[in-house]
Amino acid sequence: GGLNFQDLLMRAGDLLRHGPAVRRYFQNRFTHLLVDEFQDTDPLQAEVMLLLTADDVHENDWRACRPRPGSLFVVGDPKQSIYRFRRADIVTYRRVKQIIADCNGEILTLSTNFRSQANLIDWVNTLFAGVFAEEESDKVPQFVSMDAGRGGVEQGELVGLHRLDVPKISNNREQTAYEAGQIARIIRQAIDQKWQLPDREGKLRPAEPGDFMIITRHKQFLSDYGAQLQVEGIPHQVTGGNAMGNLGELQLLVLVLRALARPEDPIALLAVLRSPLFGIADTLLYEWKAAGGRFEIRRSEADDPPIAEVIAPLEQLVSCIHLLRQLPLIAAVEQIANRLGLTSCAASARDGATRAGGLLGAIERLRTLRDQAWNLETIAETLEGWQGGNEEQDPVPVVPSGAQPVRVLNLHKAKGLEANFIFLAGVKKVRDTSAELHIDRSGDHTHGFVAIAEEKRSGNWAKTALLAQPGQWQDHSDEEIGFLEAEQDRLAYVAATRARGGLSITCCEGGKDSWEYFDAEEEPFASLPTIEAASEAPSATEAIDPADALAAAERAAAEWQQAAVATYRVVAAKADAIGNAEDRDHVQATGEHGTEWGTAVHRLLEVAMQMPEADLHPLALALIEETGLEVEAVEPLLETVERARHSAIWKRALKSPQPLVEAPFVRLASEADGDESKIVRGVIDLAFLEGDSWVLVDYKSDRVGKDADKAEATLRSRYQAQLDAYAEAWEQVTGQKVSERGLLLTHYDRYVTV
Known part of the structure; x- marks a missing residue:
């Protein structure tokens, strides 16, 4: 839990850079390396790739590495390089390409497009012929005209280029709601009326939800499109927003x-x-x-x-x-x-x-x-x-829909994906390009330049005020803006090449929208129909007898009461196994070693297993306050936990490849008389994999006298049924064997198997 993905990459790079023996080991293990989507590779990933394939394991500068013949195969399209914000850019792509060429590697150009219809390919070729260069540079990729790899298809309702006209509405949210409603109703009508679109073989067939994808430039209003699709009863999946x-x-x-x-x-x-x-x-x-x-x-x-x-x-x-x-x-x-x-x-x-x-x-x-x-x-x-939207959270349905859903996502998430029909949606204008950071990777060393700015907001408007800047910042800023503006062209290229059969671009009245880049107001774009939301016809009034209304209310109440009668019981696994009455007899409700003490011990042991190096003292103080124990109980609590951490069973758990703490389970069981069902819930304090089977451990803080041997026998007998029930549930839920189950008696410093 202490390292993120970037940390892991950096450590892997350090290990390979300074460990010739490590590199030799992995080169022997992985003799051929294939890297796809290479235009998305950042310098650190490129370094790892070249260190793993270098012919000299002692060369620690990746720029000087030379791949062994036949060891490296990379596939990439610089026209789809859109992740400069996470250090991936054409500069790294071109440098590695040159290293491969200098080693007599073969450079192949792939220009056949097997995804899109010919009319879409012709439009893309025409649009970007004047945008990309004849010769590539660190900012602009080389233009390569695409050839259609699929045969033509007869015109269907969802084939070719379309536009969705949206009237001017001053509020972005309301305008988005209008646009999202139009898209959802068009998809609904396309499915209901069996509009035609081409399959992968080019044959026309009726539209289905999974044929559509909605792509936006921004993440802000993604959930609005999902909401309108839901109104129309269309299965959908929102990715990259904050539907939560x-x-x-x-x-x-x-x-x-x-x-x-x-x-x-x-x-x-x-x-x-x-x-x-x-x-x-x-x-x-x-x-x-x-x-x-x-x-x-x-x-x-x-x-x-x-x-x-x-x-x-x-x-x-x-x-x-x-x-x-x-x-x-x-x-x-x-x-x-x-x-x-x-x-x-x-x-x-x-x-x-x-x-x-x-x-x-x-x-x-x-x-x-x-x-x-x-x-x-x-x-x-x-x-x-x-x-609050601090992180992307995309809910996953508990029961997957039978049909493939409409995908809703922003452009950066859509890269690498495709659909039969794409809606390029969004009414919010793309902000003008500005720079606060410039990274120069053109030489042998990387240099960074940062301007410090403050963003001041007023309503929906934001203004950036520069507070401090490095020397020659204007030159660095202009250079970075050149990179970012060139990336805007590549973003447009990615958006334009996701569709297999048909593409729709939203056009807002006045031209201020997310996709004004494409100028879809003119030919060859055909306007999609405007479909008004269905309105419910007013129902005819009807006189109702008050007695009938009262009788209907009573029937409804009786039906609700009947529906509320449970057809099953929900029981705790422990109580179900050993009986509530017996359990109450030996657990004190309050006091030094009552339920509050047991709760605190369990929580401390839980954290101690998850974080072996953690300082438990602050948590112990928090638990004292939460459970109502006296502050003098802090040291005894910590001593109890420390003794448990020195036990043999604890050390076995720490060595396990899969230790689990507070593992909950739920299973369906039958009552003893077989007439009813019951849902049994429980939580296993500690479960860990040892070999090919599991060990289950339950913590017990009970005190049953001073004689430890007698206490052990009493507690083993008392909780035998509980551990048996846990083992049965574990095997039923996981399908894996339980080889050992036991009690960790914290008061007596003993672990006993049952």
Whole structure:
């Protein structure tokens, strides 16, 4: 978890550069290297490639390396080099190409296009013949006219060049909504009316959702296109945006977690009670307060106002606090989402598979950040950050659609992809090119020049003010702008070459749009039809007998009540195995070694396994405050964990290639009488792969007397059924064998197998 992808590349480069024996080993292991999409390669990746193929393992300057004959094969198109912002540019491409040529390598030009129809290829050739150069340079690639590798096709509704006309609307969001609605309705009509487009063999066939792709220049409004496709009931997949920011269920979960983290904060609680989750009217909340009710998450008391609409939500939130005390933190968050109906609410929406997938995906991602998610506040802040668009989050549907979806993505994500019909969408004008950074890689050494600027925003407008600059910055800035403007041409080329059969370009009234580069107002572009959104016809009024209305309401209430009757039970694996009553008999509810102590020990052991070098003292202090233990318990807690870390079972787990902590499982089982089903949920404290089978370990902080031998026998007997149930569930869910299961008795410093 301490290295990102760039760190790994840098370390790999260092290892190969200064380790001749390492290079020789990998050269013997990988005798032939094929690199595709080479125009996307940055200098560090090019260095690794040449070090792996160099004929001299002692040469540590990649620019001086010479590939062994037959060891290196690269494929690239400099006209598709569009990643200068991540260090990949034509300069590196040309340098490696020259190294290959200097070693008598063969340079082949591939000019046959097997993707697009001939009319699309002719248009691209005409458009870019005057843009790209006869001889390539560090900024501009060489123009190569494409030849059509596919036969011609008779004209279908979705063949050739089209434009989508969008009227002038001052608000970008509203204009995008209009355009997205038009695209969605055109796709709907194309599918319903079986508009024709060519397959890979050039034969016409009816359109399907997977034939369409919507490409934008910006990421900002990607979710708007997905929303309009959803209105039309068209399966779709949005990539590269922040669809998670539109998940109302995730927003509600954040509100709930903040309230649970501050159970005595009336503002946090009121936000939840007034939210769509409970929807309590202000008049009822005022009535509750005026009658002496308190806005605290607690069990109802005899003197509380008899307002069921407020008492019921408070009881639900109390049950959520119990989950937080009984389960590991992330597992509890997942159960809270389920118990409050957030997962069901997401799944029941029109785009339920995607919404539920987004919610569950966010919770699943929290599991990968457990070392940073120490308390509810941190989890709430993390989820809120994801919603705010700080990172790209693309929900994955929990149940994949049977049909291939319409793809919605921005241009940088679309590179390398294709579709039968492409919509180049977007009404937002591309910003003028400016430079704040210039990297010069033209010589033997790389030089960087940075200007420091401040962006000042006013509404939708932004202005950049220069604060500091290096010497001769204007020359460096002009050079960088030349690179960036040349890349704009290549971006347009990539956009124009994604389509197999048909291409549509959005044209906004007034010419200020994302694709004005193509000037699609003129021939040979044909205008796509404008399809108005369907409006519901007003229904005829009908007199209703009040008695009939009352009877209908009663029937509806009875049906809801019947639907709410569970056809299954949800049980905890531990309680199901050993019985709730027995479990309560030996666990103290409070006190030094009660449930609070056990919770703190479990959390510390969880982090200790994930982060062996971590300082646990700050976490112990946080857990003391969270669980209500006395501050004097910090040192005993840390000592208990330290003893566990020195145990033999702990060391075995650390050596495992796949150690898992707090591993949740869910399985369907039958009741003993066979009449009903039950869903069994559980969390395994520690599971690790040893050889070809698994070892399951459960932590126990129980105290059952001073005699360790007798305690061991008692606890082994008590938890035998629980470990057996865990092993059965693990084998059923994973299909892999469990060879050992045991208890780590933290109070007695013992590990016992059962």
